[in-house]
Amino acid sequence: MHQFGVREVEKLLRLPRSTIRALVEAGFVIPGRGPRNALRFSFQDLIVLRTAQALAAAQVPARRIMRSLKELRRSLPEAMPLSGLSINAVGDRVVVKEGARRWQAESGQYLLAFEGDPAAGGLKVIEPKAEPAALLEDEIDQGFELHEAGRLADAEAVYRKALEAHGPDALLLYNLGVLLEDMQRKPEAIEAYQAALHVNPMMADGYYNLALLCEELGKAQEAIRHMAQYRRLTAAKK
DSSP states (O other): OOOBOHHHHHHHHOOOHHHHHHHHHTTSOOOEEOGGGOEEBOHHHHHHHHHHHHHHHTTOOHHHHHHHHHHHHHHSOSSOOGGGOEEEEETTEEEEEETTEEEETTTOOBOOEEEEEGGGTEEEEEOOOOOHHHHHHHHHHHHHHHHHTTOHHHHHHHHHHHHHHHOOOHHHHHHHHHHHHHTTOHHHHHHHHHHHHHHOTTOHHHHHHHHHHHHHTTOHHHHHHHHHHHHHHHHHTO
16 A cells, blocks of 8 residues: 655645644544654545645534544545545535535435425435635645646646635645746745735745745845744644
């Protein structure tokens, strides 16, 4: 079974290392250990990490997240594509969509919505409209996939459109900064990282990337300041 290192998890899930560490420390996943005691994650761990982060952002209570993830893990095979499941918060419930099936993670109960009158012979299954947060996540996913495929201009177009539709979002701006760096538009990348940190001042990896970029551009004092903030945030999480 393939195991993933922290760097691979960052790339696959687009989660800052500080967030991954916080989710591990909170007990949402218990990764294995590799050479030099390095963290090693399974496919199940990746799915659970992504789910825990999304549910926490949706303000689902921590105890309910823990219960839901415990039951979710039991239902997952050892190897599963990350795109194989859609997991959402519906009120204070955790709902999983697997293909055409929808079920409640805590109980395994299938959830379906209907309209029409069965007695009159009219009945069809309906799906709820996507919430803005879900749409934003889909757009971030699309931009990331385009970036990975080398379609940088298309990825930027997706990110810019998402910013117009949803407003500032820390992860969206962070991904845009990474993209702009790859496009060699480094002053714009700095602006994107700064905007991401304005939205979420606790995004440690934003300070890290910003420090490296400032150093590369000869802005030594700014680089030192950003790296110091990165170290303060990461030290506080240990």
